[in-house]
Amino acid sequence: MYEFVPKAQLRDVTLRDGLQLTGKLLDVDRKLQVARGLLKAGVPALEIGSMARGDLVPPMANTLEVIGELSAEELERCWVWVATPRHVEKAAAAGARNFQYCFSASDSHNEANIGRTTEASLAAMPDAVQISQSVGGQIELCIATSFTCPFEGQVPQERVLAIANDERATGTSDIVICDTLGQAVPAQVSSLVSRVAAESPARRIVFHGHDTWGLGVANTLAAITAGATMVDGSLGGLGGCPFAPGASGNTSSEDILFATRPDWFTPDTLAGMVEISEKLLAELGEPMRSKTVQGARSSQSGHSAGSTPAARAFEWVI
Structure with missing residues (x-):
């Protein structure tokens, strides 16, 4: 099997x-079913919810309940989105130990989002770091x-680097570089991630991409090559920011895994993830955006209706 080097972990x-x-609140049991299905499949890390207000982001309203139902061992692989020290405090009280403290490089989007x-x-941020520690x-x-930024346009790299080097972020384990709108191209991603790696404190670099303009996987691979781990x-490429006009789905987990081929990801693993993905998207009334899932279901591709399907020589076809 081909090996992609350097490697990076997927966080779903x-x-x-x-x-x-989506605007739809899944009940706690359904969220736990999805989380545990992905963890069992071998997905290294999950983002399981947000401390955003339920009246503003309804699908996140039961995040604390989800945290409370997960074991300490499961929570070691789970992350929670937070935006204030109080968020960290509440999530920690429920049992969370991994926190993603998020804000925008652009003031306009931060005002709209947070x-x-x-x-x-x-x-x-120093208070949030102290509580987590x-x-x-x-x-x-x-x-x-x-x-x-949907309101300000291009964000200068120097703006991101200034935040990355701000002393008030001391104590953070990782830095997450987000293509929130999915408008970046691989050269931009490679350039910014490389600069963050070379010009800011040493810590793990995470890349968060969207596939709005069809470059989600390409940008992800560019980020990995530049130093994201x-x-x-x-x-299925589900997602998007409700406070970022023009943002569409995240880069598909299945597509990232098919491109990077971590050791734990096999055709059987893909089949199990596709089952989880298809059921969830159907339940939400959302389209399947993953090209990998579409390809895995294409055993009859190239044949006319009623003809004999092609031999399934490609092991990834389901």
């Missing part, structure tokens, strides 16, 4: 970024709109 964000634009300026979010947890510096994806 279906239960947070994937669900938040209700405060970027500076205000940065100013509160007090429970033995880890916290990420997550920079949304790292490439473009964790990348985000969502089942």
